Amino acid sequence: xxxxxxxxxxxxIRLFLxxxxxxxxxxxxxxxLTMAERKASAYIHLxxxxxxxxxxxxxxxxADVFKLFTxxxxxxxxxxxxxxxxxxxxxxxxxxxxxxxxPFSPDSVVVNLNVGILFFVAITSxxxxxxxxxxxxxxxxxxxxxxxxxxxxMISYEVPLILSLLGVVMLTGSLSLVDVVNAQGDAFxxxxxxxxxxxxxxxxxxxxxxxxxxPFDLPEGESEIVGGFMVExxxxxxxxxxxxxxxxxxxxxxxxxxxxxxxxxxxxxxxDLGPFNWVWFGLKTSLIMFTxxxxxxxxxxxxxxxxxxxxxxxxxxxxxxxLFVTAGAMLVIPGx
Amino acid sequence: MLSEERRVDxxxxxxxxxxxxxxxxxxxxxxxxxxxxxxxxxxxxxxxxLLRLILELDxxxxxxxxxxxxxxxxxxxKIAENRMYPAVIPMTDRxxxxxxxxxxxxxxxxxxxxxxxxxxxxxxxIRVLMCELMRLASHIPSIGFLxxxxxxxxxxxYAFRERERIQSIFEAVTGARMMFHYIRIGGVKADLPPxxxxxxxxxxxxxxxxxxxxxxDLIQGNEIFISRTRGVGKMTPEKALDMGLTGPPLRCxxxxxxxxxxxxxxxxPELEFDxxxxxxxxxxxxxxxxxAECLQSIRLIKQCLEKMPEGAVMGDxxxxxxxxxxxxxxxxESPRGEFAVHIVSDGSDTPYRVxxxxxxxxxxxxxxxxxPGHYLPDxxxxxxxxxxxSGGWDK
Numbered sequence: 001x002x003x004x005x006x007x008x009x010x011x012x013i014r015l016f017l018x019x020x021x022x023x024x025x026x027x028x029x030x031x032x033l034t035m036a037e038r039k040a041s042a043y044i045h046l047x048x049x050x051x052x053x054x055x056x057x058x059x060x061x062x063a064d065v066f067k068l069f070t071x072x073x074x075x076x077x078x079x080x081x082x083x084x085x086x087x088x089x090x091x092x093x094x095x096x097x098x099x100x101x102x103p104f105s106p107d108s109v110v111v112n113l114n115v116g117i118l119f120f121v122a123i124t125s126x127x128x129x130x131x132x133x134x135x136x137x138x139x140x141x142x143x144x145x146x147x148x149x150x151x152x153x154m155i156s157y158e159v160p161l162i163l164s165l166l167g168v169v170m171l172t173g174s175l176s177l178v179d180v181v182n183a184q185g186d187a188f189x190x191x192x193x194x195x196x197x198x199x200x201x202x203x204x205x206x207x208x209x210x211x212x213x214x215p216f217d218l219p220e221g222e223s224e225i226v227g228g229f230m231v232e233x234x235x236x237x238x239x240x241x242x243x244x245x246x247x248x249x250x251x252x253x254x255x256x257x258x259x260x261x262x263x264x265x266x267x268x269x270x271x272d273l274g275p276f277n278w279v280w281f282g283l284k285t286s287l288i289m290f291t292x293x294x295x296x297x298x299x300x301x302x303x304x305x306x307x308x309x310x311x312x313x314x315x316x317x318x319x320x321x322x323l324f325v326t327a328g329a330m331l332v333i334p335g336x
Numbered sequence: 337m338l339s340e341e342r343r344v345d346x347x348x349x350x351x352x353x354x355x356x357x358x359x360x361x362x363x364x365x366x367x368x369x370x371x372x373x374x375x376x377x378x379x380x381x382x383x384x385x386l387l388r389l390i391l392e393l394d395x396x397x398x399x400x401x402x403x404x405x406x407x408x409x410x411x412x413x414k415i416a417e418n419r420m421y422p423a424v425i426p427m428t429d430r431x432x433x434x435x436x437x438x439x440x441x442x443x444x445x446x447x448x449x450x451x452x453x454x455x456x457x458x459x460x461x462i463r464v465l466m467c468e469l470m471r472l473a474s475h476i477p478s479i480g481f482l483x484x485x486x487x488x489x490x491x492x493x494y495a496f497r498e499r500e501r502i503q504s505i506f507e508a509v510t511g512a513r514m515m516f517h518y519i520r521i522g523g524v525k526a527d528l529p530p531x532x533x534x535x536x537x538x539x540x541x542x543x544x545x546x547x548x549x550x551x552x553d554l555i556q557g558n559e560i561f562i563s564r565t566r567g568v569g570k571m572t573p574e575k576a577l578d579m580g581l582t583g584p585p586l587r588c589x590x591x592x593x594x595x596x597x598x599x600x601x602x603x604x605p606e607l608e609f610d611x612x613x614x615x616x617x618x619x620x621x622x623x624x625x626x627x628a629e630c631l632q633s634i635r636l637i638k639q640c641l642e643k644m645p646e647g648a649v650m651g652d653x654x655x656x657x658x659x660x661x662x663x664x665x666x667x668x669e670s671p672r673g674e675f676a677v678h679i680v681s682d683g684s685d686t687p688y689r690v691x692x693x694x695x696x697x698x699x700x701x702x703x704x705x706x707x708p709g710h711y712l713p714d715x716x717x718x719x720x721x722x723x724x725x726s727g728g729w730d731k
Contacts, residue, residue, distance in 0.1 A: 041489075044490055045489070045490055045493045046493060046494070046497065047493065141372055141373075141374045141375075142374075144372075145393075145396070145712070149396075214487060214488075215487070215560055217487065218713075221487070221713060222381065222382065222487075223381075223382035223484065223485045223486070223487055223713075223716045224376075224382065224712055224713045224715065224716055225712070226380060226381055226382070297488075297489060297490050298488070298490065298554070299487075299488060299558070299560055300483060300486035300487045300488040300558070300560050300561055300564060301486060301487025301488075301560070301564075301713070302560055302563070302564070303563075303564060303711055303713050303714070304396055304711065304713070305711065306563050306564075
């Protein structure tokens with residue numbers, strides 16, 4: 001017994017196991033999010049949503065996954081098979097990997113990297129590769145257009161996304177996500193979303209664009225390019241793309257909560273739940289994810305040129321200005 | 337790929353916004369740029385019915401847009417030649433299936449033009465009442481479709497909620513939800529059920545109360561909606577007249593033309609309503625026009641219900657209709673524009689020739705003229721401006 005416990009605490013195995021746990025959570029999160037999305041959209045649409053499988057339709061995701069597993073994987077005849085099949089993996093892995101550095105509570109984080117924010121930035125950028133692979137490998141005009149849009153969008157919005165992180169990094173003086181949360185304190189007025197409000201909004205908007213949600217879902221653009229880069233996918237490959245989208249949506253919410261909304265910290269000091277503080281993290285992340293869905297079902301889609309205008313002419317200047325404001329404030333206000 | 341002279345033709349015909357978006361020929365030659373040919377439809381989830389667009393794209397900019405029709409052609413005009421006059425009415429229901437009442441009305445007006453029938457006033461009021469309800473049931477979903485094409489899914493469900501309720505009224509009156517066969521030569525099929533006028537009145541009052549809340553507030557001021565629709569599909573009044581547009585696509589350019597007022601039929605001269613025009617001539621203007629026309633329809637329905645006289649609903653017709661030799665012509669303002677029917681009679685009990693002038697078909701040529709130079713995603717809002725119905729353009 002003792003040897004097993006010792007073995008479990010050996011670093012590589014601990015890492016492996018806890019990443020397995022996180023991966024399990026992420027895949028389930030994706031399934032639950034599809035359900036949440038459908039129920040939330042149904043509420044907005046004056047519909048019932050899925051209500052047949054299981055109590056109140058709660059087993060619908062399980063039925064969906066079962067259906068997708070049993071479906072045939074169809075690939076277009078002229079497709080570049082390796083690239084075509086590799087794309088969903090290239091999309092899913094980055095989304096799942098970054099969850100390793102997200103702190104759920106002070107003790108539950110897979111690896112407390114001292115460059116966690118850098119890791120987040122670096123790994124999420126790889127997601128664009130998957131989109132390009134999917135579009136190129138499918139060899140269809142619709143996919144190609146979707147992939148080009150996706151690549152342009154994700155690369156452009158990386159810039160305001162990274163710039164909006166820098167304010168938090170300056171205030172904390174650390175790139176570790178755990179340090180960032182610890183620095184924010186256990187009351188909502190000390191969290192970074194107040195002094196960094198423009199940065200928070202920029203991060204939120206750029207995050208929406210990064211995970212390709214409405215109003216920035218041009219790579220999908222179902223009314224003109226019918227699903228864009230994922231139009232040729234079916235069965236499990238399609239499910240993997242969807243899982244990647246939902247995982248990265250959850251990731252973006254989790255990271256924005258970690259950076260700006262105090263992570264696991266309770267909103268008021270007396271609400272401290274001790275070892276159960278991850279509940280706060282979960283609640284805040286769910287709230288942000290719900291706003292993502294709310295926006296998804298309320299707004300129309302932008303056009304490519306307008307998207308680029310918004311990114312480069314509005315978001316980037318805002319972040320740059322606020323970066324200087326933050327730096328100036330840190331110089332002037334002592335003890336910060 | 338286009339031949340070179342056709343390309344020159346297309347380039348010179350390009351509309352305003354194309355100017356800065358397309359690569360000039362020398363740039364294209366220098367970098368060896370090529371355009372992509374793309375096939376949109378007929379099995380495209382967002383396309384209005386079975387329309388196929390052959391597109392040539394320069395990046396995201398459309399260089400050429402050729403609509404291909406005929407995927408829903410059912411030989412309606414030929415079929416009409418082999419059926420007796422009253423038996424053609426159910427076939428007209430299948431033309432523009434978002435404006436069935438207007439199709440019936442147009443056909444019936446054409447036959448009545450050949451015959452000497454006196455339509456009882458109550459029947460005329462019921463016809464107009466039904467046509468205006470139909471206009472509501474067509475305009476409100478077309479607003480929803482426009483939003484759906486812009487990527488917002490929710491408005492269509494609100495729109496279809498209203499359409500379903502109007503269809504329930506139709507079901508109570510005519511017995512069918514879509515293919516009514518209600519407006520007959522010489523009158524209408526049956527009188528309104530006794531409780532229906534009150535039901536329509538209640539529904540219309542409710543719709544008027546929530547209309548602004550459901551279809552205007554969230555849409556009209558939305559920054560994304562404005563940026564996606566303002567200046568998109570822009571037309572001048574001259575061009576719109578040249579293309580023979582009618583209905584909202586014509587009125588949104590500022591041409592003040594509405595058959596209900598300018599070539600009045602039925603009891604429209606007795607009713608008060610405004611013809612809505614807008615000067616912008618773009619997709620946003622067509623949206624505003626549809627919104628305002630819905631409110632005018634509500635106004636007309638209320639007047640119809642208030643003024644509706646008592647009496648018979650069917651004129652005196654023989655058992656078998658044998659109109660005199662000659663031409664009959666009927667035109668009505670359908671939600672999409674002018675729906676006209678031309679019947680040539682040879683004196684027998686079947687028409688010699690029937691021709692339908694459907695607004696979807698005629699407004700469709702706008703695509704070829706206006707779409708080149710717009711971005712690919714702009715095609716869909718422009719389709720929302722035209723709002724064609726597949727059963728209409730293919731007959």
